[in-house]
Amino acid sequence: MRPIVTADKEPDGSARGRVEWDRAGFMVARSGPDYPSDLAALSDGARDREGEEVTTGRYPVVNVTESRELQAMLQLAVPGVTSYYDESDRQRTAWLVHPDGSWARASATWIDPPEVHQSGPQRLWTRLERIRDRINAEGGLPLYGSRVHITPDGVVHFARGAWRASYGEPAGVDIGG
Secondary structure, eight states: OEEEEEEEEOTTSOEEEEEEEEEEOOOOOOOGGGOSOTHHHHHHHHTTOOOSEEEEOSSOOOOGGGOHHHHHHHHHHSTTOEEEEEEETTEEEEEEEOTTSOEEEEEEETTSOOEEEEESSSOHHHHHHHHHHHHHHHSSOSSTTOEEEEOTTSOEEEEETTEEEEESSTTOOOOOO
């Protein structure tokens, strides 16, 4: 899920505009030695392994791919994250995996709080729950309708009210609280 940005180019090569309320989706084109990705193997390993950290989640398991704004915010917070989801009868399971080796698995019956397993350098489910905290506290997420400044080197800066985020910097962004 990618937001649609309309912007005007500035004389210095930067651009200023805003994120539109419409949504767009596309797959990143890949070829060469990184295809197929090691994420598939990481995802398979995350299906049943015990995590370095095991907790109880705050919110029901969600299909991130079907929640477009949630997916866009998670990709801003953790560039490169991929999500998977399975629902069988009333059992829901979601996986988040990242190329750095981080993974998370959350599983629960229907809307019960999930058991969450996480491993790797990042706590992916924790990052997702911080985004969901924001939805509950503010009634929505700030990405759509935000102002955008794209620097000449391609870093994208978003702003809406007190919220700020940047995309294109190696560490990703902190979109919480």
